Amino acid sequence: MDSKELVYLLKIGIINENLEIYKGLFSDTLPSEIKDPYFIDAISFFNNLPDEHKRIFFSILRQVMIDSISNVLGVIDGSSSLEEHDGDFSLLYEGKSLEYLQDYFLSQFE
Amino acid sequence: MDSKELVYLLKIGIINENLEIYKGLFSDTLPSEIKDPYFIDAISFFNNLPDEHKRIFFSILRQVMIDSISNVLGVIDGSSSLEEHDGDFSLLYEGKSLEYLQDYFLSQFE
Numbered sequence: 001m002d003s004k005e006l007v008y009l010l011k012i013g014i015i016n017e018n019l020e021i022y023k024g025l026f027s028d029t030l031p032s033e034i035k036d037p038y039f040i041d042a043i044s045f046f047n048n049l050p051d052e053h054k055r056i057f058f059s060i061l062r063q064v065m066i067d068s069i070s071n072v073l074g075v076i077d078g079s080s081s082l083e084e085h086d087g088d089f090s091l092l093y094e095g096k097s098l099e100y101l102q103d104y105f106l107s108q109f110e
Numbered sequence: 111m112d113s114k115e116l117v118y119l120l121k122i123g124i125i126n127e128n129l130e131i132y133k134g135l136f137s138d139t140l141p142s143e144i145k146d147p148y149f150i151d152a153i154s155f156f157n158n159l160p161d162e163h164k165r166i167f168f169s170i171l172r173q174v175m176i177d178s179i180s181n182v183l184g185v186i187d188g189s190s191s192l193e194e195h196d197g198d199f200s201l202l203y204e205g206k207s208l209e210y211l212q213d214y215f216l217s218q219f220e
Contacts, residue, residue: 064175
């Protein structure tokens with residue numbers, strides 16, 4: 001697997017897949033089925049949205065997933081740093097270095 | 111930096127920081143200032159939420175960030191796999207291997 005293949009798999013295996021999971025969770029969960037306070041609030045929030053806003057809600061979740069994965073890849077690439085740490089990360093797949101992950105990842109959404 | 115330090119920095123440097131950025135963007139952006147269609151929809155969506163639902167909205171965004179970063183760390187750890195690829199990733203910081211990232215990361219939110 002090279003860098004481009006990895007970022008493609010992150011897109012389909014995390015972003016696309018989680019989006020389907022969220023759509024199922026928000027659309028199909030009955031308030032009576034849940035006990036977790038966060039989830040009760042979240043389902044009530046979703047059920048109160050007009051249909052057109054449900055579509056926008058999921059597009060926002062998708063963008064938030066893109067942003068957070070991009071930020072992690074930026075840290076791994078070394079294009080962004082965490083606090084005062086300026087040492088180098090390297091990500092290897094089967095011993096082979098993967099680089100420019102953030103750029104390749106974001107180019108899929110342009 | 112060891113694994114525990116990295117996941118702490120991902121929490122404060124990505125999740126907490128992005129949450130503040132999103133709060134600022136959604137709360138302080140005037141519709142007249144924006145041209146991007148996604149963002150126009152997103153701001154209109156947010157401005158139509160009752161105040162109590164704005165709080166829930168941000169808690170959902172926080173959970174989505176936690177989920178997606180956790181998923182990436184699971185791939186790096188090898189605890190989840192991408193399609194049919196079952197080779198090993200390794201993440202190094204200054205040549206030193208970082209492991210159990212997903213578990214350490216998620217334990218911060220229990």
